[in-house]
Amino acid sequence: MENLYAASPKQVREMFRQETLVKPTAGMCGGYAQGNLVILPKDLAYDFLLFTQRNPKPCPVLEVSDAGSREFKLTAPGSDIARDLPLYRVYENGIMTGEYKNVEQFWREDFVSFLIGCSFTFESALIDEGISIRHIEQGCNVPMYVTNISCKTAGIFCGPTVCSMRPIPYEQVVKAVQTTARYPKVHGAPIHIGDPSHIGIKDINKPEFGDSVEIRKGEVPVFWACGVTPQAVVMNVKPSIVITHAPGYMFITDVKNSQLSD
Amino acid sequence: MENLYAASPKQVREMFRQETLVKPTAGMCGGYAQGNLVILPKDLAYDFLLFTQRNPKPCPVLEVSDAGSREFKLTAPGSDIARDLPLYRVYENGIMTGEYKNVEQFWREDFVSFLIGCSFTFESALIDEGISIRHIEQGCNVPMYVTNISCKTAGIFCGPTVCSMRPIPYEQVVKAVQTTARYPKVHGAPIHIGDPSHIGIKDINKPEFGDSVEIRKGEVPVFWACGVTPQAVVMNVKPSIVITHAPGYMFITDVKNSQLSD
Known part of the structure; x- marks a missing residue:
């Protein structure tokens, strides 16, 4: 397998989009921040955003998409949230109903996507x-x-x-x-x-x-x-639908880890 | 006038609540953080919270109240947001319609209160x-x-x-x-x-x-x-009602300035 440590985030997201690569993202795109994904219907988004504001240590938000938008336009311009991760999980009423390489078929105009910081960034600093x-x-x-x-x-x-x-x-x-x-x-x-x-x-x-x-x-x-x-907290309330990354199959941003330091 | 530099935030908030003191808060309660207040109807709160998340430098949120609650329970337990500031401004459809020593008469169950960090904290550090x-x-x-x-x-x-x-x-x-x-x-x-x-x-x-x-x-x-x-941005959209502190008449929290540093 080619060494994806040196690949650009855009290149690797494209491989995920084409579904030519389905692997955990640890070690890919060295120096670039990866994030956890939580996609929720808009009617839950306010409470969830407030939850992240009140609990910034477990829930450090890197970006919140506009409602219905499939792009993380600030951290990954040109991205497609519904296709650019290698593997997704869909939960319905609190139960995981499947893992998918893309979630286009589930997409709704009222979806809001949360990108949450991931410890890969501080591990590389350690x-x-x-x-x-x-x-x-x-x-x-x-x-x-x-x-x-x-x-x-x-x-x-x-x-x-x-x-x-x-x-x-x-x-x-x-x-x-x-x-x-x-x-x-x-x-x-x-x-x-x-x-x-x-x-x-x-x-x-x-x-x-x-x-x-x-x-x-x-x-x-x-x-x-x-x-x-945040994922555990969302699952607690058993929303009709939630989409997340599969564990270890993260969203790779165009943001350098170093940009996330003080 | 007594020196309120050494007074506790709770004492001073009580004086504002009793309306025995109506003065700008600069120099009061030395060492404690003061904040800007923006009170909005809930239907605007999600967009505003997202705005603060995307613009943390001009809009550093110290606390967001629960909808309908008049208490900043995290930064000032026991506080009454509708009475504990010395002076408020009420804006209707983008126009300031009055200054008030309390805003109980305007209170609505769908109000959400935002407390936003204020430069008094970093000025005392300077x-x-x-x-x-x-x-x-x-x-x-x-x-x-x-x-x-x-x-x-x-x-x-x-x-x-x-x-x-x-x-x-x-x-x-x-x-x-x-x-x-x-x-x-x-x-x-x-x-x-x-x-x-x-x-x-x-x-x-x-x-x-x-x-x-x-x-x-x-x-x-x-x-x-x-x-x-954030105040200018809110006024831009001319909401039916917004309540803020009067300039310089801030909300005094129980949080030490030093707790707001990294």
């Missing part, structure tokens, strides 16, 4: 600082946990904060905080460092989402707010 | 860094200008960015950028440094809002996005 990311080393998904930290309710949307965890050597914890704090648009600084039980996590080896990773001697678990939070 | 603020020295209002920098349109809301200007000595310009950059929730770093004509300002001595201030030899005009932008 790696640049010499901080290794365990789940990348292990070739698995990041472990994610439901915490006892409530999000601030907005209209019909409420629920707990979901966080991701990365084991960090004690001597790199401060650097990890400083580095990720520079990226408030992609979850920012950690929400907790150390004892998992303090934020309501019963068993660090049993994440609710993703995969368990090894925590070695001399390492401390560090927790960041996670983009699964 | 002063702490030894940077003098000319309009405070001169005892007048900050000069504000309409620029040629378009805001990003959201639904019915569009318009130019309005900026405020403070003359800064050349040797303090970098410090002024660094200091205000730490406060993205109150307009953040400047949008322009130097030649006013570069951002479409024809005559620096004729601000569209506020007062002209002296620019001395060895000083450069520095421009920040201004909270007048």
Whole structure:
């Protein structure tokens, strides 16, 4: 397979549009920000936008489309939201009813699309600082946990904060905080460092989402707010229809990671 | 008059509520953030919230109330938005129809209140860094200008960015950028440094809002996005009713300025 690290976002989105490539996007288009996608009917969009405003750490919004528009015109001019991701999930009344390579057949004029920052951006900043990311080393998904930290309710949307965890050597914890704090648009600084039980996590080896990773001697678990939070919160209210990216199959923007730092 | 610099926000809001004090709020409750108020009917709130999301520098939202609620429950628990400001303005169909010490008589169940960050916060940070603020020295209002920098349109809301200007000595310009950059929730770093004509300002001595201030030899005009932008944008569309604070008569929150820094 050709190396898509050096490919441009536009090139890769075109491959997804043509459906000649259907792969998780990690490692593609080095230096460019990727995002989580949530597509909702307009009648839910106000409450959801307010939810993101009140909960910016788990829900850092990169862009909200105009109602009915299939383009993220600010972060990816010329994009087609209904075709430019490699894989989508459709949920009806809270139940996943299928995975699709494009969602044109489901498109409605009242759809609003939310693009939400993704931890890939701060992970590449951590790696640049010499901080290794365990789940990348292990070739698995990041472990994610439901915490006892409530999000601030907005209209019909409420629920707990979901966080991701990365084991960090004690001597790199401060650097990890400083580095990720520079990226408030992609979850920012950690929400907790150390004892998992303090934020309501019963068993660090049993994440609710993703995969368990090894925590070695001399390492401390560090927790960041996670983009699964808004998805979980939307699913809670079982809307008639919601479309999201399939986990790991993200939207690739034309925005450089460095543009998302302070 | 008693010195209200040391008073608590709750005390001062109570005085406004009792209408025993009707004064501009500059200098009150030292260390606490003050905010601009915009109250809109719910049917305009989604477009306005989206406008603030797309234009965070001129429109840094501190809090959005629940529809119909008169409380900023996150930034000022126990507050009454309809009574806790010293002076309000009511606009009907784009025309100011009166100033009031409370707006209970106008209250509607479909009102949504927006609290938008105010430059008082970063001005106190500048002063702490030894940077003098000319309009405070001169005892007048900050000069504000309409620029040629378009805001990003959201639904019915569009318009130019309005900026405020403070003359800064050349040797303090970098410090002024660094200091205000730490406060993205109150307009953040400047949008322009130097030649006013570069951002479409024809005559620096004729601000569209506020007062002209002296620019001395060895000083450069520095421009920040201004909270007048969202107000101007709302007025553009001449909604049936909008309520705002009267200029300078701000809402005083329980949030410390320092909590608004990164």
